[in-house]
């Protein structure tokens with residue numbers, strides 16, 4: 001159910017994505033067939049705040065980078081880093097990037113703490129203590145330091161070598177890194193945050209075998225994760241490839257849903273495999289990095305001619321590079337999410353086809369929307385901008401049309 005993709009795909013999917021979300025009387029009537037008015041209001045309140053949090057986070061990010069780019073802040077930090085590092089370029093860049101990352105993460109800490117801890121508790125969704133939340137936050141930060149600082153150094157080696165065409169080698173190397181991360185994350189990164197155990201239920205195992213056979217793909221490794229230590233929300237996802245590929249089910253889902261419902265979820269995840277969504281996601285990410293780097297190379301050259309930085313590989317240009325990539329990711333968000341929703345629709349159709357259980361499909365969609373406090377009738381702009389999955393009523397309508 002989770003798929004993160006960046007890239008270019010069919011824009012027509014956007015239209016389909018919002019068709020059910022326009023809050024007309026008929027949509028409300030359909031909503032009331034499955035949900036109580038209280039459930040609809042509660043989901044709207046919870047998700048309405050999440051939309052605002054997204055806007056606030058994006059505004060802070062843009063403001064932070066703009067401040068660095070268009071005030072002497074970036075050049076001051078660059079000069080300080082160079083002095084501190086004794087004019088060793090790689091150390092100065094590492095120090096500069098670490099300062100930038102730490103400042104950014106601490107600037108976002110209040111909003112992340114409010115959105116990720118206090119608000120989740122206020123809505124009865126979180127089961128995590130404050131110490132656990134901070135532990136996760138700290139681990140995430142350490143992981144970012146370990147992954148991002150070498151990546152930034154590598155990128156700047158390429159920019160120094162060829163300030164005009166570094167994007168070709170950059171996209172190639174980042175492509176390999178994305179591939180490596182996709183392969184290794186399930187065994188190296190995910191276990192830092194969650195515990196995974198093989199699915200024990202013999203009945204469910206037999207169902208996985210049958211589904212894989214029907215789908216004509218190799219049997220997946222199915223793991224259960226201890227999500228209940230953090231949340232009451234239910235979810236499932238596919239991750240990894242080759243020897244690290246697996247389907248992960250939240251224990252919250254396995255405990256609450258019937259065997260038929262879990263089978264539908266498994267069928268949906270197998271649908272992602274049938275259509276090679278992980279590979280397509282990796283390919284689209286590489287393409288997005290290439291296009292992003294091409295534009296970033298032009299922006300760095302513009303920054304040099306404007307006197308914001310001394311040359312393209314000037315560490316003071318890092319906020320400008322990141323601002324460009326962030327702005328591009330925001331602008332292309334509707335496209336990225338349209339692609340993601342397209343993938344999810346394919347997986348939903350596969351779930352219906354493989355499980356041959358329309359009632360269980362509808363029931364699991366309704367149950368997931370309830371337990372995760374979904375916005376049952378989201379505004380069209382929210383779907384367009386933020387929804388990686390089609391809204392629940394659209395997902396249910398797929399079942400009604402088959």
Ligand SMILES: [Zn+2]
Pocket residue numbers: 001002003268269272344347
């Ligand atoms: Zn999915």
